Amino acid sequence: MIDIKDLRADPDKYVRAAADKAMAVDVPAIVELDRQVRDAQQSLQDLRTEQNAASKAIARLQGLDKQAAIAQMAELKTRVKAVSDTLAELEPRLHDQLLLVVQPAAPEVPIGKDxxxxxxxxxxxxxxxxxxxxxxxxxxxxxxxxxxxxxxxxxxxxxxxxxxxxxxxxxxxxxxxxxxxxxxxxxxxxxxxxxxxxxxxxxxxxxxxxxxxxxxxxxxxxxxxxxxxxxxxxxxxxxxxxxxxxxxxxxxxxxxxxxxxxxxxxxxxxxxxxxxxxxxxxxxxxxxxxxxxxxxxxxxxxxxxxxxxxxxxxxxxxxxxxxxxxxxxxxxxxxxxxxxxxxxxxxxxxxxxxxxxxxxxxxxxxxxxxxxxxxxxxxxxxxxxxxxxxxxxxxxxxxxxxxxxxxxxxxxxxxxxxxxxxxxx
RNA sequence: GGAGAGGUGGCUGAGUGGCCGAAAGCGACGGUUUGCUAAACCGUUAUAUGGGAUCAAACCCGUAUCGCGAGUUCGAAUCUCGCCCUCUCCGCCA
Incomplete structure (x- = not known):
């Protein structure tokens, strides 16, 4: 496994590493998948922040106020579910792809096909x-x-x-x-x-x-x-x-x-x-x-x-x-x-x-x-x-x-x- | 293979729906005290990740993690289901 941050920073390095080792890895597709995962993570995190804050507020409410606040949470809950479902599909795909990324060879290694x-x-x-x-x-x-x-x-x-x-x-x-x-x-x-x-x-x-x-x-x-x-x-x-x-x-x-x-x-x-x-x-x-x-x-x-x-x-x-x-x-x-x-x-x-x-x-x-x-x-x-x-x-x-x-x-x-x-x- | 018990931070261990990332103790680290050591006292003490600050850190805010996964719920360490693992007893056996 390579460092995903390094892959983001310098994808070409990994394109070259795969070419040098004659291995097929679609680096641009992985970078794109990673971007999607991070977007989804960000929105999920924002939704959770909102949800956690609301839940804390609910804990302090009583009676009708509490019922009303709980009712308002339904919509938020649906959005959380949607985003986390997306993430649950994307993350394992990214993980599987990352297992295939090639570790670059040291510069003192001769380039060659066999x-x-x-x-x-x-x-x-x-x-x-x-x-x-x-x-x-x-x-x-x-x-x-x-x-x-x-x-x-x-x-x-x-x-x-x-x-x-x-x-x-x-x-x-x-x-x-x-x-x-x-x-x-x-x-x-x-x-x-x-x-x-x-x-x-x-x-x-x-x-x-x-x-x-x-x-x-x-x-x-x-x-x-x-x-x-x-x-x-x-x-x-x-x-x-x-x-x-x-x-x-x-x-x-x-x-x-x-x-x-x-x-x-x-x-x-x-x-x-x-x-x-x-x-x-x-x-x-x-x-x-x-x-x-x-x-x-x-x-x-x-x-x-x-x-x-x-x-x-x-x-x-x-x-x-x-x-x-x-x-x-x-x-x-x-x-x-x-x-x-x-x-x-x-x-x-x-x-x-x-x-x-x-x-x-x-x-x-x-x-x-x-x-x-x-x-x-x-x-x-x-x-x-x-x-x-x-x-x-x-x-x-x-x-x-x-x-x-x-x-x-x-x-x-x-x-x-x-x-x-x-x-x- | 049969029966039972259990998985919480570096370790021990409390916690049965919100005030819990989690009591307490031990250990470790820093400090005070001390001729030195010990003791005592004070403090700090998980990881990952997003954002802010920064030359960089320290730091601040958020999110996730109490075996793993799914579910119930506005909200789960805590309730439900599945899985994995560990231990004890019995059986079998190199």
């Missing part, structure tokens, strides 16, 4: 070349007996998988490594609901626009989250925090569910784009300050880079262009990790800052040093998401004999296991 126009900031680590014919993660996983795709599909349909034996250990090892690293860096671990109220989905900006990406438990009015960002960011919704307790730094390991509607046929192979996965997520809630947001975004980006480096994986950092930014993000840095089977970098992390966008929708505020209540800023980034991260781990650390070397950093979480081999499960 990921091809995002800008690489740096690349870290060497892209290896193999002196044997490398296998992809599915070939490796099936041969090692740690990934079973057909049975995943049997149980739950396309884009589902089963991990087995050492595959499970590897999967859990990256998550545990991620969780420990992020806790060491000052984030408080949380265990949060992954089936949440719709309000929480709207509040974090995933609804209404991304509604068809979510699994719904309609009977109960709940939605499965696609990321722990949702419950973590909404944790303090409808609260007024003290500035002294900011920033809030939280992390959570959670199950993540994504319908991948509209992605039919895209990334259909392997563990890349799947309906269910697990992820350690980091969320920051900070004071309303651009510089603070920018610096926390660097911090959460660095946290994720440290993890990818610990796994010995080559990656690059991308300044995501406007066309690939979500509705609410001000700026987003993706970490893309090298995936030999794709012969390209694939997104494994996504660090976004939102300014007030989510905080306004969530009514997430704090009281500043002067006692003024302000909306917080929110940010989030992946720490690690698995099994997607298993793609580069398996493919980059494979050996000529089909075994896979376990990165040093994961061994403590795998009973010291150094290699995945045919009989390691």
């Amino acid at each position: 990921e091809s126009e995002s800008v690489e900031l740096r690349s870290v680590g060497e892209i290896p070349s193999f002196d044997f014919e490398p296998k992809d993660h599915m070939q490796l996983g099936e041969a090692l007996g740690i990934i079973d795709m057909p049975r995943g599909v049997k149980l739950a349909g396309a884009r589902n998988y089963v991990l087995k034996g050492a595959g499970v250990l590897l999967h859990q090892a990256v998550l545990r490594l991620g969780q420990e690293m992020i806790i060491r860096r000052g984030f408080t671990p949380m265990a949060v609901p992954v089936l949440v109220r719709e309000q929480v989905m709207y509040g974090t900006g995933y609804f209404p626009t991304g509604r068809d990406q979510a699994y719904l438990a309609e009977r109960d009015g709940l939605s499965l989250v696609g990321t722990a960002e949702v419950p973590l960011t909404a944790l303090h919704s409808d609260e007024i925090l003290d500035e002294a307790e900011l920033p809030k730094k939280y992390c959570a390991m959670s199950a993540c569910f994504r319908r991948e509607a509209g992605a039919a046929g895209k990334d259909a192979y392997g563990l890349y784009r799947i309906h269910f996965f697990e992820k350690v997520e980091q969320v920051v809630v900070c004071r309303n300050d651009e510089a603070a947001s920018v610096s926390y975004q660097q911090e959460i980006l660095a946290n994720a880079e440290a993890l990818v480096q610990a796994l010995n994986l080559p990656y690059r950092v991308v300044n995501v262009c406007t066309g690939d930014l979500g509705q609410g993000a001000v700026q987003k840095f993706d970490i893309e990790t090298w995936m030999p089977s794709r012969n390209s970098y694939g997104e494994t992390h996504s660090a976004s800052r939102f300014h007030e966008f989510q905080a306004r929708r969530l009514n997430l505020r704090y009281r500043d040093a002067e006692g003024k209540v302000q909306f917080c800023h929110t940010l989030n980034n992946t720490v690690v998401a698995s099994p997607r991260i298993l793609i580069p781990i398996l493919e980059l650390h494979q050996n000529a004999d089909g075994s896979v070397t376990v990165p040093q950093a994961l061994r403590p979480y795998m009973n010291g296991m150094e290699r995945l081999t045919m009989d390691s499960h």
